[in-house]
Amino acid sequence: NIASPNGVSGCDADTAHGKLKLDMFTETLYDLINKYDQVVTEQDTIKKEELKKSAYETYFPQYLTRLEGMLSPAHPFLLREKMTWADVVVMSFLELKQTSQYGRVDLLENFPNLKRQYDGVRQNEAVKKWLTERPNTSK
Numbered sequence: 029n030i031a032s033p034n035g036v037s038g039c040d041a042d043t044a045h046g047k048l049k050l051d052m053f054t055e056t057l058y059d060l061i062n063k064y065d066q067v068v069t070e071q072d073t074i075k076k077e078e079l080k081k082s083a084y085e086t087y088f089p090q091y092l093t094r095l096e097g098m099l100s101p102a103h104p105f106l107l108r109e110k111m112t113w114a115d116v117v118v119m120s121f122l123e124l125k126q127t128s129q130y131g132r133v134d135l136l137e138n139f140p141n142l143k144r145q146y147d148g149v150r151q152n153e154a155v156k157k158w159l160t161e162r163p164n165t166s167k
Contacts, residue, residue: 046107050114053098053106057118060091064125084135088125092139099141104148111149118142119149123159 067083070076095118099106105115122142126135136143149155 049098049106050112053095053114054117056091056094057121060087061121063087088135092135092142096139096141099145101141104144111152115145115149119146122146
């Protein structure tokens with residue numbers, strides 16, 4: 029893990045429990061990303077729309093429920109008060125899926141812990157700067 033030696037793992041990230049929590053959280057997200065890749069790679073437009081609908085109606089709620097359960101309502105980030113790379117990865121993925129070519133979708137409406145995490149990452153000064161200055165690659 030490159031984050032630990034460089035001090036960006038976050039609070040408790042260097043404990044066995046913290047590492048396990050980071051791994052569980054990001055592996056759950058990667059499972060969701062792999063499911064969504066089926067939509068991205070599908071060539072048939074009709075099948076692609078069916079897969080997209082299934083993703084937003086089934087997979088996103090299923091996996092977001094798992095992620096929501098790993099977050100504490102008392103803290104803004106996965107490992108309490110300090111943002112970790114896992115928080116940034118989740119925010120980035122959700123940012124893309126909520127503002128994709130399919131229009132604005134509120135994936136976090138029923139997930140207050142994820143919403144707090146998402147907003148917390150977006151309030152970070154470096155993240156704010158990146159979001160305003162990044163190139164548009166959605167074409």
